Amino acid sequence: MIELNVQTIAFLVFALFILGGGLGVVTTRNLIHATLYLILSLFGVAGFFVLLSAPFLAAVQVLVYIGAIAILIIFAVMLTRSMTQLRQVYNHQWTASAVVSGLLFALLVVGVILPVWGINGAQAVETVSEVVADTVDLGKALVDRNQYVLPFEVASLLLTAAMIGAIVIARDDE
Amino acid sequence: MEDVCSINNLVRCLLDGGMDAGLANFITLLLGVVLVAALPLVTVIFLIWVERKVAARVQDRIGPNRVGPFGLLQSVADALKLLTKEDITPMGADKFIYNLAPIIAFASIVLIWAVIPFTPLHIGADLSIGILYFMAVGSIATVKVMVAGWSSNNKYALLGAFRTIAQLLSYEVPLVLALIVPVMLAGTMSMQAMTVAQQGMWFIFMAPVAAVIFFIANLAEVGRAPFDLLEAESEIIAGYNIEYSGFKFGMFMAGEFMHAFTVCVLMAVIFLGGWSGPFVHEVPLLGFVYLGLKTAFVYIIMLVLRSTVPRVRIDQLMAFNWKFLVPISIVNLLLTAFLLYIVRALGLAPAPNQATDFVANLPQTIVLFVGNLALVGVIVSMIRSQGRRQRLADEARLAESETEEPALPAGVPAGD
Numbered sequence: 198m199i200e201l202n203v204q205t206i207a208f209l210v211f212a213l214f215i216l217g218g219g220l221g222v223v224t225t226r227n228l229i230h231a232t233l234y235l236i237l238s239l240f241g242v243a244g245f246f247v248l249l250s251a252p253f254l255a256a257v258q259v260l261v262y263i264g265a266i267a268i269l270i271i272f273a274v275m276l277t278r279s280m281t282q283l284r285q286v287y288n289h290q291w292t293a294s295a296v297v298s299g300l301l302f303a304l305l306v307v308g309v310i311l312p313v314w315g316i317n318g319a320q321a322v323e324t325v326s327e328v329v330a331d332t333v334d335l336g337k338a339l340v341d342r343n344q345y346v347l348p349f350e351v352a353s354l355l356l357t358a359a360m361i362g363a364i365v366i367a368r369d370d371e
Numbered sequence: 372m373e374d375v376c377s378i379n380n381l382v383r384c385l386l387d388g389g390m391d392a393g394l395a396n397f398i399t400l401l402l403g404v405v406l407v408a409a410l411p412l413v414t415v416i417f418l419i420w421v422e423r424k425v426a427a428r429v430q431d432r433i434g435p436n437r438v439g440p441f442g443l444l445q446s447v448a449d450a451l452k453l454l455t456k457e458d459i460t461p462m463g464a465d466k467f468i469y470n471l472a473p474i475i476a477f478a479s480i481v482l483i484w485a486v487i488p489f490t491p492l493h494i495g496a497d498l499s500i501g502i503l504y505f506m507a508v509g510s511i512a513t514v515k516v517m518v519a520g521w522s523s524n525n526k527y528a529l530l531g532a533f534r535t536i537a538q539l540l541s542y543e544v545p546l547v548l549a550l551i552v553p554v555m556l557a558g559t560m561s562m563q564a565m566t567v568a569q570q571g572m573w574f575i576f577m578a579p580v581a582a583v584i585f586f587i588a589n590l591a592e593v594g595r596a597p598f599d600l601l602e603a604e605s606e607i608i609a610g611y612n613i614e615y616s617g618f619k620f621g622m623f624m625a626g627e628f629m630h631a632f633t634v635c636v637l638m639a640v641i642f643l644g645g646w647s648g649p650f651v652h653e654v655p656l657l658g659f660v661y662l663g664l665k666t667a668f669v670y671i672i673m674l675v676l677r678s679t680v681p682r683v684r685i686d687q688l689m690a691f692n693w694k695f696l697v698p699i700s701i702v703n704l705l706l707t708a709f710l711l712y713i714v715r716a717l718g719l720a721p722a723p724n725q726a727t728d729f730v731a732n733l734p735q736t737i738v739l740f741v742g743n744l745a746l747v748g749v750i751v752s753m754i755r756s757q758g759r760r761q762r763l764a765d766e767a768r769l770a771e772s773e774t775e776e777p778a779l780p781a782g783v784p785a786g787d
Contacts (some may be wrong), residue, residue: 229521233468236514256503264510265540272536275529317501332499332560 208248214241223294228274236267253332377714407495408481415629419446422628422674429678456617465522470517473615473622480629487636488563489656490646501562502550505637506543509592512630514537520611531610534600534685541692542598544589545584546701552707553641554579566645571721571732575642577739580703580746582642584696586669589634591692593627597680598688632666635673639665675717703746706719710742715765 218238222231239262246255338344385395420435420443427434435442460466485495486504498504513536520532554560554578557568575582591598612623639645643665646658683691714735715719721731 227465229465229468229518233518252498252500254502256500256507259507260503260510264507264513268510268513268517268536268540271521273515274578275517275521275532349650 204248207244211241211244211248214238214244229271232267232270232274235270236263239263239267253335403495407484411481411484411633412625414632415625416446416450417443418628418632418670419449421670422677425671425674426678429675450621453618453621455678458617458619459614461614463524463525465524468518469614470521470619472515472522473619473626475511475515477517477622477628477629478634479508479515480626482508482511483633483637486562487633487640488566488645489662490655491651492655493659494563494771497561497563500560501565502554502560502641506547506550510543512592516611519615523611523614525614528611528613531613535594535611536689537685538591538594538598538600541689541747542588542696545692545696545700546592548697548704549581549588550641551585551704552578555708555711562640562645566640566647570647571728572736573642573644576703578642578703578707578743579738579740580699580743581707582638584700584703585642586638587696589638590673590676593631595631595633596677597683599677599682600685600688631673632670635669636666638663638669643669699746699750703743706742706746707739710739714738 215238217236218236218241221234222238225231225234239258242262243255243258246252246258338345339349385398386392423445424434424442435445438444438448460469483505486498486501488494488497516535517532520528520535523529534647551703553565553574556574557565559565559568594600612620613622639662644661646662648657648661651658651661711720719734719738720736721728
């Protein structure tokens with residue numbers, strides 16, 4: 198059923214990165230270690246993008262999530278140094294978060310995985326598209342009137358507003 | 372050429388020898404990886420010698436001259452010495468992360484070499500997103516500094532890491548903005564295709580401002596003077612790697628030298644035409660020589676800069692980036708895009724079949740170059756007027772304080 202080739206092995210390794218990293222994030226008591234586990238997990242996602250022949254998204258994943266967001270998380274954690282040596286459990290919401298994530302997983306299985314990869318799923322009848330979209334297609338799609346120009350512009354506006362907001366908040370009152 | 376087994380036709384050679392196809396491919400790939408990764412490792416030993424010699428000449432010294440001819444083997448002796456040093460792990464250090472940091476430091480630099488085109492035929496992996504890959508891998512280098520600084524359990528190391536985060540993240544902005552310009556000119560992000568696009572004309576003539584911004588931002592990214600705040604010896608001793616000793620320290624040092632050299636190679640590839648030069652298509656290995664010469668040129672500039680300019684303060688560093696480099700890169704980006712549009716609308720751009728022709732590239736180059744010159748002129752005049760305003764304000768304040776000064780004793784009752 199599952200063909201054992203290089204891609205399958207790579208998929209399993211990356212899946213291990215993602216799941217193991219995610220488990221590490223929620224189980225370790227050390228916040229810096231948690232951030233490093235998060236980096237491992239995000240790296241696995243970048244590997245998935247490579248396997249899906251989307252190298253652009255993979256590079257962006259590493260650049261944005263590992264190079265910027267994870268670094269900022271580390272930075273924030275380091276500024277609160279007493280938080281890095283936690284030995285006792287701070288709150289008791291273990292069970293609540295476990296229930297929420299379990300429900301989310303169930304929702305994803307029912308809502309996404311079964312309709313596509315289930316017994317009567319779309320994957321069974323529809324074959325994967327033969328057309329390979331490259332970076333140029335992605336760029337054109339982002340500015341094409343009939344495709345994604347509106348979401349693209351809205352996201353740009355949101356980011357600009359967020360940036361101006363951050364500058365206004367950080368400014369000294371003069 | 373055809374009968375000799377080399378890396379170019381190794382797969383066929385091995386197949387002729389009766390080897391399994393998969394195994395032959397695997398061996399060739401493995402050999403290529405080892406070659407690409409070994410090149411920077413071997414070069415760095417020589418580079419440290421070059422760096423010390425150049426610094427010594429600038430400072431009117433001789434430099435290393437005892438071990439081997441011209442002191443060439445000095446770096447080898449140093450590396451051997453580092454190997455024999457005691458490996459110290461500080462108390463309270465986070466051992467696993469502490470040991471992981473030098474590995475990340477080294478690997479993140481070696482990974483960049485995968486996309487560097489050495490000759491028309493030789494490149495580790497011609498990714499369609501080569502430039503973005505460089506940025507992505509380069510951003511991992513930030514992780515190593517943070518991790519090393521934090522896990523050492525040392526306040527100087529942590530201070531160095533804090534400075535690094537501010538510096539590296541800030542200078543990534545002009546770096547990316549400057550890199551978009553050659554991507555626009557070449558119409559691709561692949562390193563190999565970018566070199567091919569420069570066969571007619573090097574991008575440094577079409578986008579000199581972008582080239583200079585790229586160079587300056589890279590100086591900051593690799594932490595070279597005048598931006599070597601992250602290891603300022605006189606302030607925070609050595610920054611993030613202060614607690615490391617022996618071979619782990621050696622890995623950080625070698626990684627830094629390699630990073631500096633790597634960005635020089637990238638400068639040569641992206642702006643100076645990479646392997647392109649005369650007769651390169653007849654003898655592909657010549658491309659390697661051309662690339663080396665161009666890289667050496669950029670590297671020497673970097674070394675002389677390093678040993679001549681003083682270190683900037685952190686506030687100057689930040690102000691220079693956010694108030695000077697970033698606005699200029701944004702204006703430069705818009706200007707180049709606008710000029711390129713005009714050039715293409717007027718039909719001055721070289722036809723696709725003439726893209727490698729020098730004369731066909733001239734009109735486009737002249738337009739872009741003049742546009743860049745105008746931009747430089749505007750910047751210089753703005754700096755001048757700002758400097759004049761500052762000077763006038765200073766003089767006015769000085770004159771004011773001079774007229775006030777005699778008034779002060781007047782308030783004091785005159786003793787008679």
